[in-house]
Amino acid sequence: MxxxxxxxxxxxxxxxxxxxxxxxxxxxxxxxxxxxxxxxxxxxxxxxxxxxxxxxxxxxxxxxxxxxxxxxxxxxxxxxxxxxxxxDARHHAHTHLQCTQCQRFFDLPADDLEPMRESVRKRTGFDIDTCHAALLGTCSDCREG
The missing domain is CATH 1.10.10.10 (Winged helix-like DNA-binding domain superfamily/Winged helix DNA-binding domain)
Incomplete structure (x- = not known):
């Protein structure tokens, strides 16, 4: 299907x-x-x-x-x-990363952030929805260029 x-x-x-x-x-x-x-x-x-x-x-x-x-x-x-x-597997739950310099998006499996979610949950009781908002940063191309 x-x-x-x-x-x-x-x-x-x-x-x-x-x-x-x-x-x-x-x-x-x-x-x-x-x-x-x-x-x-x-x-x-x-x-x-x-x-x-x-x-x-x-x-x-x-x-x-x-x-x-x-x-x-x-x-x-x-x-x-x-x-x-x-x-299917190529459309799994994922987190979006966006470079603040070139504006490109990168997909990261949501499971990769699970250790951070668990740490925050244990320390604060807060449960982060890692797929709802993009995380901002700088990609390797922009950092090196």
Whole structure:
């Protein structure tokens, strides 16, 4: 079963409608490894499914996020980026790292931050959601260049 089919089934299982806008958003997110924000998704949907209005794309992103079918990551000083929530091993839960100099994104398996999460949890009782916001830093290319 494709990732889009799995997401559509998840919608139906929750009693939600599968609309052309929702389907188009899911297809765009499935077709790329890029870190797309709402504006880029809207532009891609306009090419892929010209009948879907841009406002529908924004509403679809919000509802699909609330339903857990897609995930979003807040990027400090930039737009929120989106991914399909389910998928195969190459689409695992991951943390986003962003270089503050060149703005490139790097994906890191969320499990890599588990020792830090556990340390913070033990010391403060606070549970960090390592996938919800991008971590900022400087990539090796920018540090060396």
């Amino acid at each position: 494709s990732r889009v089919d799995a997401a559509l089934r998840a919608l139906r299982d929750q009693g939600e409608r599968v609309t052309p806008g929702r389907r188009a958003v899911l297809e765009i997110l499935d077709a790329t490894e890029a870190h797309l924000d709402a504006e880029a998704i809207g532009a891609a949907v306009a090419e892929h499914a010209p009948g879907v209005h841009r406002a529908t794309v924004y509403r679809s992103l919000q509802s699909l996020s609330e339903l857990g079918v897609i995930t979003h990551t807040h990027v400090p000083g930039s737009a929120t980026i989106y991914h399909l929530a389910s998928g």
